[in-house]
Amino acid sequence: MTDLLIRNLRPLGRDRADMLIRAGVIAEIAPRIQAPGVATEDANGAIAIPGLVEAHTHLDKTFMGMGWYENAVGTDLRAMIENERFERRRQNHDPARQSMRHALALAGTGTTHIRSHVDVDTDNGLAAIEGVLQTRETLRDLVQIEIVAFPQSGLMIRPGTAALLDSAMAMGADLVGGLDPCGIDRDPKGHLDAIFALADKFGRGIDIHLHEGGELGAFSMEMILERTRALGMKGKVAISHAFCLGMPDWNRTEALLSGLADQDVAILTTGAPSAEVPKVKRVLGAGLRMGAGCDGVLDTWNPWNRPDMLDRARIVAQKNNMRSDADLAQALAVCSTGGAAVMGVRGHGLDVGCNADLALVPGRTLAEAVATGGPVALTVKGGRVTGRMGRPVDEAP
Amino acid sequence: MTDLLIRNLRPLGRDRADMLIRAGVIAEIAPRIQAPGVATEDANGAIAIPGLVEAHTHLDKTFMGMGWYENAVGTDLRAMIENERFERRRQNHDPARQSMRHALALAGTGTTHIRSHVDVDTDNGLAAIEGVLQTRETLRDLVQIEIVAFPQSGLMIRPGTAALLDSAMAMGADLVGGLDPCGIDRDPKGHLDAIFALADKFGRGIDIHLHEGGELGAFSMEMILERTRALGMKGKVAISHAFCLGMPDWNRTEALLSGLADQDVAILTTGAPSAEVPKVKRVLGAGLRMGAGCDGVLDTWNPWNRPDMLDRARIVAQKNNMRSDADLAQALAVCSTGGAAVMGVRGHGLDVGCNADLALVPGRTLAEAVATGGPVALTVKGGRVTGRMGRPVDEAP
Numbered sequence: 001m002t003d004l005l006i007r008n009l010r011p012l013g014r015d016r017a018d019m020l021i022r023a024g025v026i027a028e029i030a031p032r033i034q035a036p037g038v039a040t041e042d043a044n045g046a047i048a049i050p051g052l053v054e055a056h057t058h059l060d061k062t063f064m065g066m067g068w069y070e071n072a073v074g075t076d077l078r079a080m081i082e083n084e085r086f087e088r089r090r091q092n093h094d095p096a097r098q099s100m101r102h103a104l105a106l107a108g109t110g111t112t113h114i115r116s117h118v119d120v121d122t123d124n125g126l127a128a129i130e131g132v133l134q135t136r137e138t139l140r141d142l143v144q145i146e147i148v149a150f151p152q153s154g155l156m157i158r159p160g161t162a163a164l165l166d167s168a169m170a171m172g173a174d175l176v177g178g179l180d181p182c183g184i185d186r187d188p189k190g191h192l193d194a195i196f197a198l199a200d201k202f203g204r205g206i207d208i209h210l211h212e213g214g215e216l217g218a219f220s221m222e223m224i225l226e227r228t229r230a231l232g233m234k235g236k237v238a239i240s241h242a243f244c245l246g247m248p249d250w251n252r253t254e255a256l257l258s259g260l261a262d263q264d265v266a267i268l269t270t271g272a273p274s275a276e277v278p279k280v281k282r283v284l285g286a287g288l289r290m291g292a293g294c295d296g297v298l299d300t301w302n303p304w305n306r307p308d309m310l311d312r313a314r315i316v317a318q319k320n321n322m323r324s325d326a327d328l329a330q331a332l333a334v335c336s337t338g339g340a341a342v343m344g345v346r347g348h349g350l351d352v353g354c355n356a357d358l359a360l361v362p363g364r365t366l367a368e369a370v371a372t373g374g375p376v377a378l379t380v381k382g383g384r385v386t387g388r389m390g391r392p393v394d395e396a397p
Numbered sequence: 398m399t400d401l402l403i404r405n406l407r408p409l410g411r412d413r414a415d416m417l418i419r420a421g422v423i424a425e426i427a428p429r430i431q432a433p434g435v436a437t438e439d440a441n442g443a444i445a446i447p448g449l450v451e452a453h454t455h456l457d458k459t460f461m462g463m464g465w466y467e468n469a470v471g472t473d474l475r476a477m478i479e480n481e482r483f484e485r486r487r488q489n490h491d492p493a494r495q496s497m498r499h500a501l502a503l504a505g506t507g508t509t510h511i512r513s514h515v516d517v518d519t520d521n522g523l524a525a526i527e528g529v530l531q532t533r534e535t536l537r538d539l540v541q542i543e544i545v546a547f548p549q550s551g552l553m554i555r556p557g558t559a560a561l562l563d564s565a566m567a568m569g570a571d572l573v574g575g576l577d578p579c580g581i582d583r584d585p586k587g588h589l590d591a592i593f594a595l596a597d598k599f600g601r602g603i604d605i606h607l608h609e610g611g612e613l614g615a616f617s618m619e620m621i622l623e624r625t626r627a628l629g630m631k632g633k634v635a636i637s638h639a640f641c642l643g644m645p646d647w648n649r650t651e652a653l654l655s656g657l658a659d660q661d662v663a664i665l666t667t668g669a670p671s672a673e674v675p676k677v678k679r680v681l682g683a684g685l686r687m688g689a690g691c692d693g694v695l696d697t698w699n700p701w702n703r704p705d706m707l708d709r710a711r712i713v714a715q716k717n718n719m720r721s722d723a724d725l726a727q728a729l730a731v732c733s734t735g736g737a738a739v740m741g742v743r744g745h746g747l748d749v750g751c752n753a754d755l756a757l758v759p760g761r762t763l764a765e766a767v768a769t770g771g772p773v774a775l776t777v778k779g780g781r782v783t784g785r786m787g788r789p790v791d792e793a794p
Contacts, residue, residue, distance in 0.1 A: 364465050365465065367467070
């Protein structure tokens, strides 16, 4: 936790001021602060926003820096899962090194908090969990990492996975993950009973991938809600993707949203261009917490995605047909305070007393910052500078 | 038309070779060509692709270089149309200067051919047509510009517009445009009869914006097909956006595609993230010509879009869930040879005898070029270098 004076920043695009950080907390925002002996940065009029929050990604998957991965596998979800396990071994993929690269790249582009799903399966065991735990410890002061133990290859269809998830939670994973209880695991009752039992045992939350569309996804979502209520897990469950909320049946989706709001279930979106997605204004309007993420970056799943939440705000806005200045500011908020609310981060903001976790972005307004997309001039985590001009201060392995 | 020797390029990602251009035409592709006295560029192993084709844009709309435009108008199509006419006057928008900026920016990012819709309305008259005609003439040797006379504000709902369209065609516009005959013009028969009559009178083609979704768009598309058949305009009609082809009713859309193929109607897409779009593989599989465009760039309609067809290939691929290397190469082809086929450009390719219209892009494979998105190292039009490292060689006004 560090002291820092940042001159000439514009909090959320408002008038210029200086910001004094003491012991990692915002101590004062005022014109021309005097703080002799404190390290100083000049924002040159850049906009200050609360630190960006990468709330849905996979730090253990990226092939960044390992050369171009030629993808010939197509888009069938199960084929892609098989292919990834194979490629991890074939290319001797090191989850510790790769998650360091990915997390540092995010720090360079304004991110101060990450929620990462991390694969657990009977081929690779707990290697990915161990790797990301190591990265979390190494980067403790640079970016806060939350780990979801994620049965990417299925739980009921691969016996032994549940015991590995249990071990992952015991080793320090923060949440229990899940994945398409019908579409992948072919046993919604078995899958959901298993992950809710684990969450209950460890007293932790759940973040489940739900790609299932239309009525199938709605059915799984109802079963998630039933278990959330039964176990008293209100406010501790999140659903990632939740594509079924994008289906056209308004009455059906309205009932689902009402149930989600009743149990304070959070929604994570990537703004996926090719899929139906839950709409930002509708989800927020229903009173739900909503965050966003870039999902995997340069992995066996897809060849793109920048580890950059300012760029993701643009993608989310474009997918949601958000164009006005006010809408762009809302999309950006989903990518910072929205994700922080999902992760339960306290004191994430720009008021005095908040954590000094923030990003400086170029632009006259928040909308222009989203539209032009950076580069992020400075990332600050607990008063410490972790990124400059879109790049991390610390060198990746 | 110019001579040029380009050393060490890789045609479509194949082995290195030199390319000799004589009088604007590809004369030879071979290892170590000797051509004393001919200006030489070194591609350093970059991939050569046929020049990119921006086949759906609005050169007369951009506010590039005019400061940040604060958008408070929302997303209603008719409100956006009113707002744009108002802002053109309020900001003293100069279509000649602005279209120069836009077209040169495209030349910088690999584009050699542009199809631009240009507004014609009873408020601003033919000013935009005059401006883009001037730009077309000024940039004659740098980029080929095709002009669609476009009744953006409606045709039947604004009497006097048809006569202006007639004048625009007489002044040198290449195609007759149209727009949502039901949704905007409230008179599909009147609208389509008017634009087809104009096209017939001038012996030119049609490119009509069709945002109408589902059954409404299908109805308009049928009426377009009826007139295409009746006037013997096979191969001379294009439909931009064509969102209705993205509707879920497979039998209905299959019948539409079959009708479009029968009349050789071309489809232009932007890969719009927030809309239903015609799917690349389906449209090409049905035997249709298909091109792509960035649509408007930094205008009153939206705050983003780069004038960059390599970036557009990425957007089209993401919207279409195209991820494999082969798919990415296909998305890129839509953005070059696909658009050229729609525009009826002959000799657009990398074979000996083709026009020397090409772009050099970084990457080991075509897929990597799309995924990393440039910058385009060199744009060549008729043997003349028009862009370097993503920027135009000629200075914009």
